[in-house]
Amino acid sequence: MRVTLHVWRQKNARSEGKLVTYQVPQVDPDMSFLEMLDVLNEELVGKGEEPIAFDYDCREGICGTCSLVINGRPHGPEGGAATCQVYMRNFHDGDEIYIEPWRARAFPLIKDLVVDRSAFDRVIQAGGFVSVNTGGTPDGNTLPIAKTTQEKAMDAAACIGCGACVAACPNASAMLFVAAKVSHLGLLPQGQPERARRARKMVAQMDAEGFGNCSNYFECEAACPKEISVEFIAWMNRDYLKARLTEPDTVTPGMGAKVGPSPVAGHDATAKKHPVA
Amino acid sequence: MFRSSIGRKALMAVTGFGLLGYVIVHMIGNLQVYQGPDALNAYAKMLKGMATLLWGARLTLLVLFAAHVYLGVALYRENRAARPIGYVRFQYEQASVATRTMLLSGLVILAFVIFHLLHFTFAAVQPEYAEWKDPAGRPDVYAMVVHGFRNPVITTSYVVAQLFLGLHLYHAVPSMFQSVGLKHPRYNPLIRTLGVVIPLVIVAGNVSMPLSILFGIVGTSVGG
Amino acid sequence: MELDAKVPGGPLETKWERYRSDVKLVSPGNKRKYKVLIVGTGLAGAAAAATLAELGYGVEVFTFHDSPRRAHSIAAQGGINAAKNYQNDGDSVWRLFYDTLKGGDFRSREANVYRLAEVSLNIIDQCVAQGVPFAREYGGLLANRSFGGAQVSRTFYCRGQTGQQLLLGAYQALSRQVGEGRIALHTYAEMLDLIVDDRKAQGIVVRDLRTGAIRSYTGDAVILATGGYSNVFYLSTNAAGCNVTATFRAYKRGAAFANPCYTQIHPTCIPVRGDYQKKLTLMSESLRNDGRVWVPKESADRRPPDQVPDPDRDYYLERMYPSYGNLAPRDIASRAAKKVCDEGRGVGEGGRGVYLDFQDAMARAGEAVIREKYGNLFDMYHEITGEDPYRVPMRIYPAPHYTMGGLWVDYNLMSNLPGLFVLGEANFSDHGANRLGASALMQGLADGYFIISYTIGSYLATKKAGRLAADAAACRQTEQEVKQRISRILSIKGKRTATSIHHELGKLLWDRCGMARNEQGLKKALQGIPALREEFWHNVSVPGDGDDLNQALEYAGRVADYLEFAELLCLDALTRNESCGGHFREEHQTLEGEARRDDEQYSFVSAWEYAGPDKSPALNKEPLRFQRVHPSERSYK
Numbered sequence A: 001m002r003v004t005l006h007v008w009r010q011k012n013a014r015s016e017g018k019l020v021t022y023q024v025p026q027v028d029p030d031m032s033f034l035e036m037l038d039v040l041n042e043e044l045v046g047k048g049e050e051p052i053a054f055d056y057d058c059r060e061g062i063c064g065t066c067s068l069v070i071n072g073r074p075h076g077p078e079g080g081a082a083t084c085q086v087y088m089r090n091f092h093d094g095d096e097i098y099i100e101p102w103r104a105r106a107f108p109l110i111k112d113l114v115v116d117r118s119a120f121d122r123v124i125q126a127g128g129f130v131s132v133n134t135g136g137t138p139d140g141n142t143l144p145i146a147k148t149t150q151e152k153a154m155d156a157a158a159c160i161g162c163g164a165c166v167a168a169c170p171n172a173s174a175m176l177f178v179a180a181k182v183s184h185l186g187l188l189p190q191g192q193p194e195r196a197r198r199a200r201k202m203v204a205q206m207d208a209e210g211f212g213n214c215s216n217y218f219e220c221e222a223a224c225p226k227e228i229s230v231e232f233i234a235w236m237n238r239d240y241l242k243a244r245l246t247e248p249d250t251v252t253p254g255m256g257a258k259v260g261p262s263p264v265a266g267h268d269a270t271a272k273k274h275p276v277a
Numbered sequence B: 001m002f003r004s005s006i007g008r009k010a011l012m013a014v015t016g017f018g019l020l021g022y023v024i025v026h027m028i029g030n031l032q033v034y035q036g037p038d039a040l041n042a043y044a045k046m047l048k049g050m051a052t053l054l055w056g057a058r059l060t061l062l063v064l065f066a067a068h069v070y071l072g073v074a075l076y077r078e079n080r081a082a083r084p085i086g087y088v089r090f091q092y093e094q095a096s097v098a099t100r101t102m103l104l105s106g107l108v109i110l111a112f113v114i115f116h117l118l119h120f121t122f123a124a125v126q127p128e129y130a131e132w133k134d135p136a137g138r139p140d141v142y143a144m145v146v147h148g149f150r151n152p153v154i155t156t157s158y159v160v161a162q163l164f165l166g167l168h169l170y171h172a173v174p175s176m177f178q179s180v181g182l183k184h185p186r187y188n189p190l191i192r193t194l195g196v197v198i199p200l201v202i203v204a205g206n207v208s209m210p211l212s213i214l215f216g217i218v219g220t221s222v223g224g
Numbered sequence C: 001m002e003l004d005a006k007v008p009g010g011p012l013e014t015k016w017e018r019y020r021s022d023v024k025l026v027s028p029g030n031k032r033k034y035k036v037l038i039v040g041t042g043l044a045g046a047a048a049a050a051t052l053a054e055l056g057y058g059v060e061v062f063t064f065h066d067s068p069r070r071a072h073s074i075a076a077q078g079g080i081n082a083a084k085n086y087q088n089d090g091d092s093v094w095r096l097f098y099d100t101l102k103g104g105d106f107r108s109r110e111a112n113v114y115r116l117a118e119v120s121l122n123i124i125d126q127c128v129a130q131g132v133p134f135a136r137e138y139g140g141l142l143a144n145r146s147f148g149g150a151q152v153s154r155t156f157y158c159r160g161q162t163g164q165q166l167l168l169g170a171y172q173a174l175s176r177q178v179g180e181g182r183i184a185l186h187t188y189a190e191m192l193d194l195i196v197d198d199r200k201a202q203g204i205v206v207r208d209l210r211t212g213a214i215r216s217y218t219g220d221a222v223i224l225a226t227g228g229y230s231n232v233f234y235l236s237t238n239a240a241g242c243n244v245t246a247t248f249r250a251y252k253r254g255a256a257f258a259n260p261c262y263t264q265i266h267p268t269c270i271p272v273r274g275d276y277q278k279k280l281t282l283m284s285e286s287l288r289n290d291g292r293v294w295v296p297k298e299s300a301d302r303r304p305p306d307q308v309p310d311p312d313r314d315y316y317l318e319r320m321y322p323s324y325g326n327l328a329p330r331d332i333a334s335r336a337a338k339k340v341c342d343e344g345r346g347v348g349e350g351g352r353g354v355y356l357d358f359q360d361a362m363a364r365a366g367e368a369v370i371r372e373k374y375g376n377l378f379d380m381y382h383e384i385t386g387e388d389p390y391r392v393p394m395r396i397y398p399a400p401h402y403t404m405g406g407l408w409v410d411y412n413l414m415s416n417l418p419g420l421f422v423l424g425e426a427n428f429s430d431h432g433a434n435r436l437g438a439s440a441l442m443q444g445l446a447d448g449y450f451i452i453s454y455t456i457g458s459y460l461a462t463k464k465a466g467r468l469a470a471d472a473a474a475c476r477q478t479e480q481e482v483k484q485r486i487s488r489i490l491s492i493k494g495k496r497t498a499t500s501i502h503h504e505l506g507k508l509l510w511d512r513c514g515m516a517r518n519e520q521g522l523k524k525a526l527q528g529i530p531a532l533r534e535e536f537w538h539n540v541s542v543p544g545d546g547d548d549l550n551q552a553l554e555y556a557g558r559v560a561d562y563l564e565f566a567e568l569l570c571l572d573a574l575t576r577n578e579s580c581g582g583h584f585r586e587e588h589q590t591l592e593g594e595a596r597r598d599d600e601q602y603s604f605v606s607a608w609e610y611a612g613p614d615k616s617p618a619l620n621k622e623p624l625r626f627q628r629v630h631p632s633e634r635s636y637k
Ligand SMILES: Cc1cc2nc3c(=O)[nH]c(=O)nc-3n(C[C@H](O)[C@H](O)[C@H](O)COP(=O)(O)OP(=O)(O)OC[C@H]3O[C@@H](n4cnc5c(N)ncnc54)[C@H](O)[C@@H]3O)c2cc1C
Pocket: C039, C040, C041, C042, C043, C044, C045, C062, C063, C064, C065, C068, C070, C071, C072, C073, C074, C075, C076, C077, C078, C079, C080, C162, C163, C189, C190, C191, C192, C225, C226, C227, C228, C237, C238, C239, C242, C243, C245, C246, C282, C401, C402, C423, C424, C425, C426, C437, C438, C439, C440, C441, C442, C444
């Protein structure tokens, strides 16, 4: 089959971008979407043209590296799949396919279809963990955890950090990503001591990164390759409000990941915003 | 707290909840139009009689309303800013029309509320209303209402506004629960049901009055 | 070259304990003065970074990925071993140790493996405390599953996403330190060379993939946790970005590369389709519990599978290994598949595939049971191939999956270059010639959480804190070389893509140095590789420049390293004139076609030393001495 692609090309963050049209004349329906782009790129490189930059790594839907808004849908037409798991069988001969990058202020574009998602890392750095050092932990079976609790925590923990939730949200909100982590850890007994603090810090950092607010469109849920439920957002809302109403004020917005001098000499402050100019 | 995204969404939900409560009470009060002039005018008189309560309620409403509108617009602007460059193609997957038009329906309701206040409360649209008294010497709210809704243009605008209110509530009711995190697998079906039933009841109740007046089912006692 | 494994004395069972009591410590106040550079944020790197930073060392972390969470460890599915004996089925540290050593065909260092088994106990506790949602029983306690090569149930898992959850645990621990300002994290940072001065590893040269900027970073020690090199075969189950660059560059700066020919080919992968694929997908080994592997008896038989009656089918694993049947170990199952396909009996595209058939299992247990057990795997297969495995048998074929070889390290996990430590899949230490399922995750976390924290002290305590200035001659020199190499690649402007050359290299290796190897084939490969290298350096096309994100350039640099490294791999395979584990030399097999080890002559680690361009590398041997175990023949009949 043959498809026509309209691909967002942009040399770097500073330059202007535009949609460029490419023909891919020989597409095997058994190809994955990314393999189809590989074939196009091979052709471009063979001609000495710069290939289309796009992110990928594991190609089995777990690393969260791949992205792409395909015909207006993050990760393309198949539900519950990352772009690398989308096959050309889902398209038809003669299709016009629009390929755009994740669009969000908090995800600055680096090149073509590649965006910088380090805002997610900074949200985790602000509080998405259980503060235990290595060693000295109790035996794994000390605390029994109900199977249902563990399964629910796992549903949330399945997040691959791809950013499709942000890309799909008309507000470019990161609530589903943040909620998944807040819920994963907040559901487990190990996460209790820091539960309130975690929710507050992560939300503060999320806000500081410039993501939008949640208007309950639930587009994130539809786009999530791991089908993480928006129920976790409700869960986080409650947890956060409870934390704000019952805990003393020690967290101010934006103070999540520390900015400023670090004891490690000579490094670029890692938690600064948008490291790419 | 109310600088955070979640805090403000919660505030949106709480103010919305307050306004919803008012809308329901307002509707129940107005439904007395079906009991005839005496009931409605007595009700209006009673309200007027409780000045502190009335003004307290009005003030609260004003604050709720202002906060709700302000937050709605502020969040909207922030959300636009969160995506400075939009998509050439974008396809919604599950957001309903109601969800996608919250700002629009909200603004229509705002405009309607202003019109409604001017119309009946301040009698600015039809100034003669302020003078009308019923046989008992009370302000003749009943006649005012009947007279107002015999005008097809006014009735139509009320009906349209109510449809927008319904649309707004169709998203707002379940959304309220989501935003403050009052959800539970056991009660989620109930929340979904409320999300349909509440807007339906409100729209039906509010629309029935002007329509039954327009079509001459109610208010025949009032002269042309 | 002197290869001192520095294995502590005393009985095997108490070596690690004694080591920990005796090792020199760095005082808390002094730790801050030392800086450790860590390359890689997989299980090994992230765990090490978090732990060392918690201890108070100055830590800088580098990954070429956009986030530490993308490391390939994220893709591990099955599980992680630990000798917890929660199932009360007779597991013990000794048993895990012995299984791992035997699984590795007695080609690993006994003391390292024993320590790994010991430390496995702590790993699970650590991960649970971090909030890793391991599968649980209804009673709330941890669940286990069984894995190949063991008779006990000791594998802990999180659905089919164990690697993901373990990595997120380590990533979160790392992130905590970043948030607290104790780790400087560099993403999009690809290490392109090692800075060696005064015969010590003192820093690395890094390219910022977004800006193309080349910079030196120096420290008191360098830790490489950069994963394995299966992608030298072009097609493997590894993520596209996995590479040999970091370890190979270190090799060229003097670190010994050990046992490069020990590569693991996993038997159950989805066969190659077309020539556009960049990677292959693993189908869990667990499928072989219920699926029966077969090919037609006759090579001319081209009937669709459902029309081949039972008598015309060859259930070859059941025939060849009656007691293990379809559950024969990985290396053995892989070779058997290759054998039947070589006979022309393979199925599917190019005749490179065998059936994995669930019809009997479905007839016996019902489709619902199979669906419940393997539903997600069946769906995945369906999605990729477009075929419904409930109706048509799956087609599978072996594919490169894991590399046991890696940089040589001593008991301290330090290479022969002082100051250079190597953790995880990047080192060679624990799996010998074959790795058992669910033990790579265990090793990565053992190295990162529980071993390096002690052993790095043994080096730093003897070293005065202080590092090379970033503009020292050694740094400038190394940077210069990196820059020259990049401009050379960009200036070729030839006709061929790096992909096509890599593809060709992969095919050559797969044919000559894949599941089965022989002298003649290896010699052919050793002739073919330099020619391909020539082709690359004269005819590769890498568009764009080096000043911003250039994925073609990144990739070409990795391919250039594979083109050199492949030669080392084949040379090692040629030199190791025996069969062991994943290294099968056709000349050395038993009458039944099984691998035949030669302990008399080959019970050693091959540690290759770079000798300079166009010179054959030097072979150094670390003899393997077994204190407690007597190597025996591995039989799975
Ligand atoms: C499909 C699949 C399934 C598996 N399932 C299991 C399983 O069930 N159980 C099990 O025990 N094992 C399993 N394994 C093996 C196991 O996942 C790996 O061996 C292990 O995760 C490797 O961890 P690592 O930390 O050594 O390296 P990796 O996780 O590969 O991390 C390498 C890191 O190094 C960085 N890096 C590499 N080169 C450079 C460079 N030049 N510059 C900067 N950074 C660099 C990368 O960015 C990355 O952060 C599986 C492997 C595969 C492929």
